Amino acid sequence: MDLSYSPADEAFRAELRAWLEHHLPAGWGQPGFEMSAEERKAFNEGWPAKLFAGGWICATWPTEYGGKGLTTMQGVVLAEEFARLKAPLRADFFGDTLVGPTILQWGTEEQKKEFLPRILNGTMRWCQGFSEPNSGSDLASLKTTAVLDGDEWVINGQKVWTTGGHHADYCFLLTRTDPDAPKHKGISYLLVPMHQPGVEVRGITQPDGTAEFCEVFFTDARAPKDNVVGGVNNGWKVANSTLAFERGQSATTGHRRFEEEFRLLREQAEATGAIHDAGIRQRLMQYYTKVQILKINGLRNLTSALNGSQGGRRDTGTIALGATNKMFWSEMHQRAMELALDIWGAESMLIDAGLASGSWPGALRDKRRQGYPVSPMMSSFFFSRSETIWGGTSQIQRNIVGERVLGLPKEPQVG
Numbered sequence: 001m002d003l004s005y006s007p008a009d010e011a012f013r014a015e016l017r018a019w020l021e022h023h024l025p026a027g028w029g030q031p032g033f034e035m036s037a038e039e040r041k042a043f044n045e046g047w048p049a050k051l052f053a054g055g056w057i058c059a060t061w062p063t064e065y066g067g068k069g070l071t072t073m074q075g076v077v078l079a080e081e082f083a084r085l086k087a088p089l090r091a092d093f094f095g096d097t098l099v100g101p102t103i104l105q106w107g108t109e110e111q112k113k114e115f116l117p118r119i120l121n122g123t124m125r126w127c128q129g130f131s132e133p134n135s136g137s138d139l140a141s142l143k144t145t146a147v148l149d150g151d152e153w154v155i156n157g158q159k160v161w162t163t164g165g166h167h168a169d170y171c172f173l174l175t176r177t178d179p180d181a182p183k184h185k186g187i188s189y190l191l192v193p194m195h196q197p198g199v200e201v202r203g204i205t206q207p208d209g210t211a212e213f214c215e216v217f218f219t220d221a222r223a224p225k226d227n228v229v230g231g232v233n234n235g236w237k238v239a240n241s242t243l244a245f246e247r248g249q250s251a252t253t254g255h256r257r258f259e260e261e262f263r264l265l266r267e268q269a270e271a272t273g274a275i276h277d278a279g280i281r282q283r284l285m286q287y288y289t290k291v292q293i294l295k296i297n298g299l300r301n302l303t304s305a306l307n308g309s310q311g312g313r314r315d316t317g318t319i320a321l322g323a324t325n326k327m328f329w330s331e332m333h334q335r336a337m338e339l340a341l342d343i344w345g346a347e348s349m350l351i352d353a354g355l356a357s358g359s360w361p362g363a364l365r366d367k368r369r370q371g372y373p374v375s376p377m378m379s380s381f382f383f384s385r386s387e388t389i390w391g392g393t394s395q396i397q398r399n400i401v402g403e404r405v406l407g408l409p410k411e412p413q414v415g
């Protein structure tokens with residue numbers, strides 16, 4: 001593992017620092033910097049256009065499709081500099097991180113020309129239509145169908161837990177296109193417009209007032225025949241590429257939000273005196289150690305990417321790193337948020353204790369229910385419960401490591 005950066009990468013870092021300093025609001029990142037709800041709203045609305053003008057969204061994509069063609073290391077420096085200042089680097093998570101790279105890998109030339117520019121400039125928002133009421137971990141059992149009718153697919157079925165479905169312009173949808181084929185073989189990956197009469201979206205509101213995900217009903221919805229990515233009935237392979245992108249994010253920056261969280265936990269433990277409790281001290285140090293392991297594993301991930309083992313082919317080492325990393329950080333974070341509750345004590349349960357202000361790394365902002373203003377820390381606690389579920393549960397990651405990496409016998413099928 002070579003931890004040094006080349007002079008060219010350092011020059012690129014300086015260029016980025018100058019850009020960020022010029023474009024972020026004055027005082028950003030300085031102690032005590034705060035934005036009102038209106039200021040944050042205005043910032044969130046204006047920022048994607050600035051990112052786009054700077055060419056920073058998906059900047060590692062090839063120039064022919066609107067990227068900057070950055071090298072992997074330049075992409076790392078870019079992520080590091082934005083993470084250092086906590087400046088958002090995305091227009092739309094599902095577009096930039098999941099379906100965009102999938103279209104780059106599997107899409108036709110026409111699909112790349114049609115969809116990638118609108119992902120890059122942030123004018124097309126996406127949602128992921130994989131899970132169904134009876135098909136989550138066992139995704140290949142999905143029942144939503146698509147049948148060809150002339151030049152269009154006609155889609156019927158229901159998806160669930162569709163994050164951002166109520167804002168999305170398009171859905172990357174897994175559908176069954178050959179009901180007679182074995183379950184992994186008859187699936188296609190379809191790009192479906194959301195704004196049409198055959199698509200009904202119902203938000204699912206949670207106790208803290210957020211309604212991030214939805215149920216989506218397709219009743220004779222339509223999509224152009226040419227919107228299949230990676231070939232008809234080849235959707236399982238294409239979907240696995242998308243899931244690998246989802247699990248393999250932010251090699252060298254993923255630990256940063258946890259470092260910040262550790263700092264906040266320690267600060268509060270010192271303020272309340274909890275730091276003198278032997279159990280709390282142990283758990284704090286366990287958390288710190290795990291964050292360091294996460295950091296080192298990120299560097300291992302980067303090394304394997306630079307050595308070319310994360311190209312199109314997914315070797316067992318890459319699969320093992322992706323799966324262990326996902327279960328490691330999500331389980332670590334749940335323990336950390338349980339520790340947060342113990343440090344704050346009963347105060348963390350009060351909704352009028354002045355806790356509803358401030359910020360917490362990774363917490364959803366400005367979406368809390370009026371009259372039940374849970375603190376950003378509690379919001380992060382709630383969300384941590386979902387982190388061992390989305391993107392493939394911890395149990396499924398263990399099955400992947402056991403069966404595909406270690407070659408252990410397959411678990412018996414029940415039912």
Ligand SMILES: Cc1cc2nc3c(=O)[nH]c(=O)nc-3n(C[C@H](O)[C@H](O)[C@H](O)COP(=O)(O)OP(=O)(O)OC[C@H]3O[C@@H](n4cnc5c(N)ncnc54)[C@H](O)[C@@H]3O)c2cc1C
Pocket residue numbers: 127128129130131132133134135136137138160161162163164213386387389390391392393394395396399
């Ligand atoms: C915050 C959040 C956002 C999400 N966003 C999206 C989205 O945008 N689009 C989308 O398509 N989906 C989304 N999901 C859904 C997510 O992918 C599924 O919840 C997940 O795949 C698990 O499926 P399930 O909920 O049906 O649980 P199930 O598959 O029913 O699992 C229930 C329990 O059984 C365990 N289990 C199941 N099978 C096995 C097995 N073979 N071996 C051992 N244990 C097993 C699981 O680990 C789990 O603990 C989201 C989920 C969350 C929590």
